[in-house]
Amino acid sequence: MGAAKNIWAILEAEDESSGNNVSQIPYSSMVVDTSLPLPRIIPLLIELCKDLFKNWRELDDSLFSVERVSGGITNLLLKVSVKEDTERQVSVTVRLYGPNTEYVINRERELQAIKYLSAAGFGAKLLGGFGNGMVQSFINARTLDPSDMRQPKIAAQIAKELGKFHQVDIPGSKEPQLWVDILKFFERASTLRFEEPDTHKLYETISFEELHKEIVELREFTGILNSPVVFAHNDLLSGNLMLNEEEERLYLIDFEYGSYNYRGFDIGNHFNEYAGYDCDYSFYPSKEEQYHFIKHYLQPDKPEEVSIAEVESVYIETDAYKLASHLYWAIWAIIQARMSPIEFDYMGYFFLRYNEYKKLKPLTFSLVTSSLSASV
Incomplete structure (x- = not known):
């Protein structure tokens, strides 16, 4: 958790000096235990999203739904959907890093690249970060x-x-x-x-x-x-x-x-x-x-x-x-x-x-x- 926060702090410092806005991306210190079964992960993801996005903090938990998108051999991807009002539903993708993936993945290098790749139109937009993962825009595909x-x-x-x-x-x-x-x-x-x-x-x-x-x-x-x-x-x-x-x-x-x-x-x-x-x-x-x-x-x-x-x-x-x-x-x-x-x-x-x-x-x-x- 500390290492993840340090990475975000590095990015914020770099972008403040270069005039970029990654420092505006919210960060939560929460860590979601990926070993838990999905029914126990769901309330943690709702809590995480409320912690990251202030306009969702007062919404009732019943307005949130979570489903598994995929799970490769390193990460777990989950779709979180929120009924912001009677006519509008918003979805995001929560990516939970697999345990011990820091042995083979340079997370600092990844986060440094994402903002530039996103600006060039690649991948999903980075919306937030947390202790063992990130939240990105949902790709309908x-x-x-x-x-x-x-x-x-x-x-x-x-x-x-x-x-x-x-x-x-x-x-x-x-x-x-x-x-x-x-x-x-x-x-x-x-x-x-x-x-x-x-x-x-x-x-x-x-x-x-x-x-x-x-x-x-x-x-x-x-x-x-x-x-x-x-x-x-x-x-x-x-x-x-x-x-x-x-x-x-x-x-x-x-x-x-x-x-x-x-x-x-x-x-x-x-x-x-x-x-x-x-x-x-x-x-x-x-x-x-x-x-x-x-x-x-x-x-x-x-x-x-x-x-x-x-x-x-x-x-x-x-x-x-x-x-x-x-x-x-x-x-x-x-x-x-x-x-x-x-x-x-x-x-x-x-x-x-x-x-x-x-x-x-x-x-x-x-x-x-x-x-x-x-x-x-």
């Missing part, structure tokens, strides 16, 4: 499924939005964070102990010496590609994409992992997410599907005018960085296996991602090396 991302029309929309997202300027350091974050994850993952004997036995089968060598080798290999550095989403899975089909408007949401990073990583990571949490990589986009996405990313208004050479260059770059995506989330999963209370086979997820990395590595290295040799 459905969350995508992995299969949606394969549809050519939706893929083109995602590519167009990602292209615009990558053009947003976020003040501060522009240094790419990929290898900084991976090495930080590695340091934490390599010193864990598990209470469950079976999980610890699995953990002991991981060769961290081998894993570190792979990180160093891949960092050097991808470095020769000179992938442009952009402000990247870094977690563009289907659950972080919403679509209002009536308005044909696509939303990129949840910027927890957002940072300056390599363009190839953000696109390659998105392609990996076609496989879903089950990691069925038979759904990884074909070369034709990747070309379709890349063309709309580079030139959404006239995709067919993008040169094949330019598309092929991004395709090669993306193919290399998809390996980094596998390493990133594999090592992330080891930490989550120890820290997260959410029922998900994180250790199994590590092996799925790391085994896919090892399977693809020789093919990708050969493809990239051949392409670079041909272009000399």
Whole structure:
């Protein structure tokens, strides 16, 4: 709770000096216990909203309703609706951070980026903060499924939005964070102990010496590609994409992992997410599907005018960085296996991602090396 308040204090100080208005965003010191069943969380959320928004403080609790929107493998999202009068109902989204997520998520970095991304039209508007979460405007749209991302029309929309997202300027350091974050994850993952004997036995089968060598080798290999550095989403899975089909408007949401990073990583990571949490990589986009996405990313208004050479260059770059995506989330999963209370086979997820990395590595290295040799 104290750490969260400190983050908001930092943002207020920064924005007072720059003339922005994030200091006007209300903050509550409340912490909502995410381990409680929903019926017990509901009155706490009502209390939280009344604490944050003064125009709701005198309203009767019966005018509030709460429903679960979704729950990924890090956060819990809830929709709070309020009947402000007989004709007007307002809804907000309350995002409860998963316990121990500070081990893998830089909340200060996230909050610093949100206000600029929101101003650029991305995601939901930040309305308030509290000890273990935030309140944002409610987006009237459905969350995508992995299969949606394969549809050519939706893929083109995602590519167009990602292209615009990558053009947003976020003040501060522009240094790419990929290898900084991976090495930080590695340091934490390599010193864990598990209470469950079976999980610890699995953990002991991981060769961290081998894993570190792979990180160093891949960092050097991808470095020769000179992938442009952009402000990247870094977690563009289907659950972080919403679509209002009536308005044909696509939303990129949840910027927890957002940072300056390599363009190839953000696109390659998105392609990996076609496989879903089950990691069925038979759904990884074909070369034709990747070309379709890349063309709309580079030139959404006239995709067919993008040169094949330019598309092929991004395709090669993306193919290399998809390996980094596998390493990133594999090592992330080891930490989550120890820290997260959410029922998900994180250790199994590590092996799925790391085994896919090892399977693809020789093919990708050969493809990239051949392409670079041909272009000399």
